[in-house]
Amino acid sequence: MAETLITYLEYPFVRNALIVGVLISLCSSLLGVTLVLKRFSFIGDGLSHVAFGGIAIAAVMNVTNEMLIVLPVTVISAILLLRTGQNTKIKGDAAIAMISVGALAFGYLLMNIFSSSSNVSGDVCTTLFGSTSILTLSSWEVALCIVLSILVVLIFVLFYNKIFAVTFDEDFAIAAGTDANRYNLLVAVIVAVIIVLAMNLVGSLLISALVIFPALSAMRLYDNFKSVTICSAILSVICSLLGMIISILGGTPVGSTIVAVDVAAFIICYVAGRFLKGAKK
Amino acid sequence: MALITAKDLCIGYDSDALIKNLNFSINSGDYLCIIGENGSGKSTLMKTLLGLRSPLSGEIIKGEGLKDNEIGYLPQQTQIQKDFPAAVREIVLSGCQGRAGLRPFYTKEEKQLAETNMERLGITHLRNRCYRELSGGQQQRVLLARALCATRKILLLDEPVSGLDPKVTQEMYDLIASLNKDGITIVMISHDIAQAVHYASHILHIGERIFYCSTNDYLMSAPGRLFVTPGKGGFKEWQKH
Numbered sequence: 001m002a003e004t005l006i007t008y009l010e011y012p013f014v015r016n017a018l019i020v021g022v023l024i025s026l027c028s029s030l031l032g033v034t035l036v037l038k039r040f041s042f043i044g045d046g047l048s049h050v051a052f053g054g055i056a057i058a059a060v061m062n063v064t065n066e067m068l069i070v071l072p073v074t075v076i077s078a079i080l081l082l083r084t085g086q087n088t089k090i091k092g093d094a095a096i097a098m099i100s101v102g103a104l105a106f107g108y109l110l111m112n113i114f115s116s117s118s119n120v121s122g123d124v125c126t127t128l129f130g131s132t133s134i135l136t137l138s139s140w141e142v143a144l145c146i147v148l149s150i151l152v153v154l155i156f157v158l159f160y161n162k163i164f165a166v167t168f169d170e171d172f173a174i175a176a177g178t179d180a181n182r183y184n185l186l187v188a189v190i191v192a193v194i195i196v197l198a199m200n201l202v203g204s205l206l207i208s209a210l211v212i213f214p215a216l217s218a219m220r221l222y223d224n225f226k227s228v229t230i231c232s233a234i235l236s237v238i239c240s241l242l243g244m245i246i247s248i249l250g251g252t253p254v255g256s257t258i259v260a261v262d263v264a265a266f267i268i269c270y271v272a273g274r275f276l277k278g279a280k281k
Numbered sequence: 282m283a284l285i286t287a288k289d290l291c292i293g294y295d296s297d298a299l300i301k302n303l304n305f306s307i308n309s310g311d312y313l314c315i316i317g318e319n320g321s322g323k324s325t326l327m328k329t330l331l332g333l334r335s336p337l338s339g340e341i342i343k344g345e346g347l348k349d350n351e352i353g354y355l356p357q358q359t360q361i362q363k364d365f366p367a368a369v370r371e372i373v374l375s376g377c378q379g380r381a382g383l384r385p386f387y388t389k390e391e392k393q394l395a396e397t398n399m400e401r402l403g404i405t406h407l408r409n410r411c412y413r414e415l416s417g418g419q420q421q422r423v424l425l426a427r428a429l430c431a432t433r434k435i436l437l438l439d440e441p442v443s444g445l446d447p448k449v450t451q452e453m454y455d456l457i458a459s460l461n462k463d464g465i466t467i468v469m470i471s472h473d474i475a476q477a478v479h480y481a482s483h484i485l486h487i488g489e490r491i492f493y494c495s496t497n498d499y500l501m502s503a504p505g506r507l508f509v510t511p512g513k514g515g516f517k518e519w520q521k522h
C-alpha cells in the first residue's frame with residue numbers, strides 16, 4: 001500500500017491536490033469556531049450554494065475563469081448575509097436558508113436551460129460533491145489557492161485577538177472602541193474566500209462539514225479559545241490528509257471521504273471529551 | 282466642556298420613547314449614580330450613551346477629547362453563548378483590545394494590567410478556568426476585571442454589585458471609589474440608594490419624573506428625603522403629586 005501511495009505521489013497533480021487540500025482545510029477550520037459560536041454554522045452552506053449559482057452563471061456566460069465570477073459574487077453575498085444577521089427582523093438562520101435554497105434552485109435552472117454540455121446532471125453532481133476537481137486543478141488555480149490560503153492564515157493570525165473580542169461580546173467590544181462592524185466584515189470576506197477555495201476540495205454541499213466539524217471536535221476537548229482554535233486547525237489538516245490518502249488508495253470520492261473522516265474524528269473527540277471530563281471530577 | 286453631554290435626549294425602542302427630553306452632563310471626575318425602577322430605561326440610557334443604540338432624537342456630545350477606546354463598560358447581562366470556550370484570562374485580556382487599537386498583539390504592559398485587575402478582583406486563581414463553568418458572581422467579577430482593563434477615562438457600570446456577596450460588594454464600592462479618586466469618571470446604575478447617596482457626587486433619577494442634580498441637592502429634595510427616610514409610600518407618593 002505504501003508503494004502504491006509513493007507511485008501516486010510521483011504524479012504532480014496528486015502532490016498539488018495534497019498541498020492545496022492541506023491549506024484549504026487549515027483555512028476553513030480557523031474561522032469554524034467563530035462561525036459556530038455566532039450561530040452562523042450554516043453560513044458555509046448558504047454561501048456555497050451561492051457559489052454554485054455563481055458557477056452556473058459562469059458556465060452560461062462561457063467564462064473560462066470561473067473564479068473571476070464566483071469569488072466576487074460569494075464575497076458580496078457573505079457581506080449581505082452578515083449584515084442581515086445582525087440587525088434586521090429576518091433572523092440570520094432564515095436569511096441564510098432563503099439565499100442558499102434560492103441560489104441552488106437558480107443555479108440548477110440556469111445550468112439546465114443554457115448548458116451546452118450533454119451531461120448536465122454529471123456536471124451538477126461534480127459541482128455539488130466536488131468529485132474530482134481537486135485532482136484537475138490547473139497550475140493557475142493551484143497558485144491562486146496557495147496565495148489566498150496564506151493570506152487567510154496571515155490575516156487570521158494578525159486579527160486573532162480582535163476576532164476573539166468581537167466574537168465573545170460584540171457590545172462590549174463596540175463600547176470599548178473596537179469597530180466591530182469592520183471585523184464582522186473581515187470575517188465575512190474571509191469566509192467567502194475560504195468557501196470558494198473549499199469548493200474544489202469537497203464540493204459545495206459538503207463545505208459546512210469542513211468548517212464546522214473540526215471546531216466542534218476541538219470544543220469537546222478544550223475549553224479555551226486559543227487551544228480550541230489550534231486543535232481544530234490540527235485536526236482539520238490531519239483529517240483532510242487522511243481522507244485524501246484513503247480516497248487515492250481506495251478510489252473513493254475525495255470530498256465525502258474527507259467528511260467521513262471528520263465525522264469519525266468528531267465521534268472520537270466526543271467520547272474522549274466525556275472520558276476526560278469524567279476523569280477530572 | 283463636559284466629558285459627555287446629553288442634549289434633549291429621547292431614548293427608547295422602535296419610536297416608543299422611554300425617556301424624553303433628557304438633559305445632563307457628566308464632567309471629568311464625576312461619580313454619577315443612575316437610579317430608578319425596573320424597566321424605567323436605565324440600561325437603555327447607558328447603551329445609548331455608549332453608542333450601542335442610537336437615540337430617537339437629541340444628541341450625545343463627547344467632549345474633552347474623550348475617545349471611544351478610553352471607555353470601560355460592564356453590561357447588566359451579556360448574551361454570551363453557553364458553549365463559548367473562553368478562559369478567564371483570555372476574557373480579561375480582551376478588555377485591553379480598545380487600547381491596542383490596530384496593533385495585532387498585546388504588549389507586556391497590557392498583559393500585566395490584566396493580571397493586576399484579576400488580582401484586584403480576587404480571581405487570579407480562576408485564570409485558567411472556563412468562563413461558562415463559573416458561578417454567577419465569579420462571572421460578574423471577570424467582566425468587571427475586563428471593564429477595568431478598558432477604562433482609561435470613564436467607567437460605565439450597569440448594576441455592578443448584583444450577584445456579589447456582601448464582602449465583595451463592599452470591596453467593589455471601595456474599589457470604584459478609589460478609581461474615582463484617581464480621576465476616573467464613574468457612571469453607575471444601582472438599586473442600592475443608600476450606597477449611591479454615600480458615594481456618588483451626582484444622582485440621575487429616572488422615572489415618571491426625571492431628576493438630575495448633585496447628591497447634596499438630592500438629599501434635600503422631596504424624592505431624596507422620602508427615599509432616605511424610611512416611611513410608608515415614599516417615592517411613589519412623591520411621583521403622584
Ligand SMILES: Nc1ncnc2c1ncn2[C@@H]1O[C@H](COP(=O)(O)OP(=O)(O)OP(=O)(O)O)[C@@H](O)[C@H]1O
Pocket residue numbers: 294299317318319320321322323324325326357
Ligand atoms: N431589546 C428591546 N426591545 C424592545 N424593548 C426593550 C428592549 N430591551 C428593553 N426593552 C424595554 O425597555 C424598557 C427599559 O428597559 P431597561 O433594560 O432599560 O430597564 P432598566 O431601567 O435597566 O431596568 P432594570 O432595573 O430591571 O435593569 C423595559 O420596559 C423593557 O421592556
Ligand SMILES: [Mg+2]
Pocket residue numbers: 323324325357439
Ligand atoms: Mg437594567
